[in-house]
Amino acid sequence: MTPVLSCRGVVKTYGKRTVLDGVSLSVEAGRVTGLLGLNGAGKTTLMRIATGLVAPTAGEVHVLGHALPMRPPVLARVGAALDAPAFYRWMTGRGMLRALLDTAGLPDEGRADRALERVGLADAAGRRVRTFSQGMRQRLAIAAALMKEPALLILDEPTNGLDPAGVRLIRGIIAEETARGAGILISSHQLDEIARLCDSIVMISQGVVSASGTIEQLGLGATDGPQDLEDWFFAQQRTVVHTSVREGGAA
Numbered sequence: 001m002t003p004v005l006s007c008r009g010v011v012k013t014y015g016k017r018t019v020l021d022g023v024s025l026s027v028e029a030g031r032v033t034g035l036l037g038l039n040g041a042g043k044t045t046l047m048r049i050a051t052g053l054v055a056p057t058a059g060e061v062h063v064l065g066h067a068l069p070m071r072p073p074v075l076a077r078v079g080a081a082l083d084a085p086a087f088y089r090w091m092t093g094r095g096m097l098r099a100l101l102d103t104a105g106l107p108d109e110g111r112a113d114r115a116l117e118r119v120g121l122a123d124a125a126g127r128r129v130r131t132f133s134q135g136m137r138q139r140l141a142i143a144a145a146l147m148k149e150p151a152l153l154i155l156d157e158p159t160n161g162l163d164p165a166g167v168r169l170i171r172g173i174i175a176e177e178t179a180r181g182a183g184i185l186i187s188s189h190q191l192d193e194i195a196r197l198c199d200s201i202v203m204i205s206q207g208v209v210s211a212s213g214t215i216e217q218l219g220l221g222a223t224d225g226p227q228d229l230e231d232w233f234f235a236q237q238r239t240v241v242h243t244s245v246r247e248g249g250a251a
């Protein structure tokens, strides 16, 4: 079966800086792929590329079998909640979602309200976004991704700012979405959460894939708790030569 997302040799440079250096991964329908890496590893950049927000410098990206750039019918089937979502703060939660549906060329037909209900924001649907807490905005971002009933769902650190009830909610939503047939790409710094939720994992370290495979292939199905996962995580990092200020010759 064609993956819902396929990246082959993706390179992204900003000026002289190479942020992604030949990254390959795929996301299958009905499966969850977890993206791991330290701050600045390149996870969000890859997700922005997969969402069509940023163009890769080189490499091949296919979304639902179509090469970039993404055409509107493909875009309409990709739902993404990326970091720092931008909303019109004067709109209501429901109004914001309806405006986004309109932009995507999708009819409402109750989608906005259903998505708000799923993320626990039904009671706040008529409130202005500026009155939302950080966690409520995060839930709204997830609702915006879900309401498209996407074939590819991209979630960048979705549990950030969520309370334990929200974390549990997201877990349930991920199970529902994969049961519906969506392929999910998710990033998180919560290693135990990733090991629990994902079918396979891709670790990015300094812009390259330093480990990838199914949870079983990587031996993470049988880990003995958080410490094991943390040890595994650090073992996959590319070796960085640390030079202290003194060794570097500075005063």
Ligand SMILES: Nc1ncnc2c1ncn2[C@@H]1O[C@H](COP(=O)(O)OP(=O)(O)OP(=O)(O)O)[C@@H](O)[C@H]1O
Binding pocket: 014, 019, 037, 038, 039, 040, 041, 042, 043, 044, 045, 046
């Ligand atoms: N528009 C941009 N211009 C220049 N550099 C950028 C730009 N966007 C990202 N970067 C750089 O690319 C690198 C990767 O950033 P990215 O946000 O993809 O990392 P990340 O793995 O998502 O990190 P985090 O875990 O902190 O969210 C960082 O060094 C960042 O400074």
